[in-house]
Amino acid sequence: MRIEIVNGHIIDPKNGIDQQGSLYIAEGKIVGIMQAPDGFSADTSINAQGYIVCPGFVDLSTRLREPGQSHKATMKSETKAAASAGFTSLCIPPDTIPVIDSPAIVELIEDKAEKCGYPHIYPIAALTQKLAGTELSAMHALKKAGCIAVSHAYHALQNLLVLRRAMEYAATYDLLLIYCPQEAALSNHGCAHEGAMASRYGLPGIPVAAETIALMQCMELIEQTGCRVHFRGLSCARSVDLIAKAKAAGLPVTADVAMHQLHLTDADMRPYDSYYHVQPPLRSKRDRDALLAGIQSGAIDSICSDHQPHDIDAKLGAFPETEPGISSLETMLPLMLRLVAQKILTLAQGIAKLSSEPARILGINAGGLALGNVADVCVFNANESWQINAETWQSRGQNTPFWQETMQGKVACTIQAGKIIYSAES
Amino acid sequence: MTAIENLQLNAQGKLRHFLSIEGLNSDLLTEILDTAEPFADASEQNIKKFPLLRGKTIVNLFFENSTRTRATFELAATRLSADVLSMNIATSATSKGESLLDTIRNMEAMQVDMFVVRHSLSGAAHFIAQHTAPHINVINAGDGQHEHPTQAMLDMFTIRRVKKQFSGLRVAIVGDILHSRVARSQILALNMLGAEEIRVIAPKSLLPAQIEDLGVSVYHDMKAGLKNVDVIIMLRLQKERMNSAFLPSESEYFKCFGLSAEKLKIANKDAIVMHPGPINRGVEISSSVADGSQSVILQQVSNGIAVRMAVLTMTMNGNREAG
Numbered sequence: 001m002r003i004e005i006v007n008g009h010i011i012d013p014k015n016g017i018d019q020q021g022s023l024y025i026a027e028g029k030i031v032g033i034m035q036a037p038d039g040f041s042a043d044t045s046i047n048a049q050g051y052i053v054c055p056g057f058v059d060l061s062t063r064l065r066e067p068g069q070s071h072k073a074t075m076k077s078e079t080k081a082a083a084s085a086g087f088t089s090l091c092i093p094p095d096t097i098p099v100i101d102s103p104a105i106v107e108l109i110e111d112k113a114e115k116c117g118y119p120h121i122y123p124i125a126a127l128t129q130k131l132a133g134t135e136l137s138a139m140h141a142l143k144k145a146g147c148i149a150v151s152h153a154y155h156a157l158q159n160l161l162v163l164r165r166a167m168e169y170a171a172t173y174d175l176l177l178i179y180c181p182q183e184a185a186l187s188n189h190g191c192a193h194e195g196a197m198a199s200r201y202g203l204p205g206i207p208v209a210a211e212t213i214a215l216m217q218c219m220e221l222i223e224q225t226g227c228r229v230h231f232r233g234l235s236c237a238r239s240v241d242l243i244a245k246a247k248a249a250g251l252p253v254t255a256d257v258a259m260h261q262l263h264l265t266d267a268d269m270r271p272y273d274s275y276y277h278v279q280p281p282l283r284s285k286r287d288r289d290a291l292l293a294g295i296q297s298g299a300i301d302s303i304c305s306d307h308q309p310h311d312i313d314a315k316l317g318a319f320p321e322t323e324p325g326i327s328s329l330e331t332m333l334p335l336m337l338r339l340v341a342q343k344i345l346t347l348a349q350g351i352a353k354l355s356s357e358p359a360r361i362l363g364i365n366a367g368g369l370a371l372g373n374v375a376d377v378c379v380f381n382a383n384e385s386w387q388i389n390a391e392t393w394q395s396r397g398q399n400t401p402f403w404q405e406t407m408q409g410k411v412a413c414t415i416q417a418g419k420i421i422y423s424a425e426s
Numbered sequence: 427m428t429a430i431e432n433l434q435l436n437a438q439g440k441l442r443h444f445l446s447i448e449g450l451n452s453d454l455l456t457e458i459l460d461t462a463e464p465f466a467d468a469s470e471q472n473i474k475k476f477p478l479l480r481g482k483t484i485v486n487l488f489f490e491n492s493t494r495t496r497a498t499f500e501l502a503a504t505r506l507s508a509d510v511l512s513m514n515i516a517t518s519a520t521s522k523g524e525s526l527l528d529t530i531r532n533m534e535a536m537q538v539d540m541f542v543v544r545h546s547l548s549g550a551a552h553f554i555a556q557h558t559a560p561h562i563n564v565i566n567a568g569d570g571q572h573e574h575p576t577q578a579m580l581d582m583f584t585i586r587r588v589k590k591q592f593s594g595l596r597v598a599i600v601g602d603i604l605h606s607r608v609a610r611s612q613i614l615a616l617n618m619l620g621a622e623e624i625r626v627i628a629p630k631s632l633l634p635a636q637i638e639d640l641g642v643s644v645y646h647d648m649k650a651g652l653k654n655v656d657v658i659i660m661l662r663l664q665k666e667r668m669n670s671a672f673l674p675s676e677s678e679y680f681k682c683f684g685l686s687a688e689k690l691k692i693a694n695k696d697a698i699v700m701h702p703g704p705i706n707r708g709v710e711i712s713s714s715v716a717d718g719s720q721s722v723i724l725q726q727v728s729n730g731i732a733v734r735m736a737v738l739t740m741t742m743n744g745n746r747e748a749g
Binding site: 194195196198199200201202203204205207271272316317318319320321 | 527570639
């Protein structure tokens, strides 16, 4: 299919493009920018006057809940939600049921993704078998099967010797380790930031040190093993410092933050409202401000959705017993635009944090609109307002603390590998 | 977090549920104390039974073990002529919210009027109040490490009976503040009622983060902490705290934070000694102090019935007024 996107405001931070113009797509690739190639005739023409045209978004952690938890959501429902929110590439953490620790599971996921018409799914392999933290997974075979990185997801890795060997083995095959820093003993089954709010409401707290100690341990092992590590989901001011120092020292590290951590603090939590139950927990305003400074300075490379759709029962109960996580794909663009409105980021920087930066971390050919690139494109209206409600929401999980809020910024069209996978008009 | 939504008050600002001290005000707390007075007087004169809640069914839902609190709630309800059903529902830490909700739904189907809830998780009583039918009242009999508001009110009642007023009072709360829902409710209530100073005395391992934000001064030493104090509240120390490395040993704890006759002398001469019970003799308090002339520990127990009668009556009325 040949598509032309006419007269949009094209923003491609990776290639330094920020101007009014048109984009031409054929055979799944970008074939013209500003200027149509000779003899180009479009099958579909999209009038992008007043819209932003940018690379499709790339997410480093999206839980589709399949296989294993289709009562929460399905690959179909969540890839549809992702397409409607401008995402063209999604990484699947290994804590599916069964765990992504064998090539057969990878194949199963890729088959299902293809049936959903959403080819750019990147499974992340489990670092250890069954994520049990004892025996290494077959990382080489998993990489060959299509896994883009290895991770232990939110499972606690308690044995540092296992971590060291896993990092050595991953480094052998130049696999990226995606690491969620949280020290299990210090976290001690907590469910909120250890601070005034947790003290007042009697919620078991998770101290800042639970994150920073895990971060420092892992950094020492990076020094020793040379393994490339991406730190997933930072929440504390001290972590931002540690990452900046590690980068300055030349360690092969990158880091991201979940979008909600940039907008909410523990003080925003409504008492015992389980929609605010996330991991790592919402921390203090000081931490949030440091995270914002971190995305500004580049210490934090990208912003992640950390999408976790839940069924109603998962969030129904006394706060500590509810499951953590927010259904977040569809609020990513509006919340990024809020950061732009708050002058934390420029629009181009905001787009980079959702597209070219995560693509660079993964080392995939995505996040840019240069000639010959895979045509993963998002067309959005930065000014359109919409309310989050059952009619507008696509994800099966309605668990978001922003429910019923009015959001600004809406995707009009998403193109993945030259195919329109979402159009607001149809 | 923003202030607790006023789930517990009806449109007229009257008590409908009693979930936490937070969200109430000194007028309401004083009303509870005033309502309890005639109940306390009457039981002292051996008139124990009132027909105020005749025909009402109160269910004690205890998801966590308790002897004293459950017994006093049962007595309070029977003395108000209500029908009482007490249920001990064992739950594991991993039990799901839906089963909690299912329990509530089943009880609702039996046309009950009130739930008295104790649960090991903070926020459980709020959760039940949010999800129960509108005509049912919910009383928090202790939720996790959050609040135990009726215990705090019986303590306020006991303090007021002895000390007459709260202004000018210095109160020390000693022991495991970190895990204590009683302490949280007491701190909130004492601040609302206008106590002069609230001190917490504990080792750092038993203090919650940023506890000063609740309006207390922090001490780690009994000698300094008990000076000029009018009321001493000792908290129960759970034996498990030793195994989970909060403390080295019972004997070291008693030496540093236990209340002996000698340490009691540091406080004001007419200071009273309180304890929510059950007491660990020789761990947080010596027998001579627990049974001594300054101890009001047993008055607390008797007052518990009167205060709970007051809360049951007021919440049930709060429902009627709301129409």
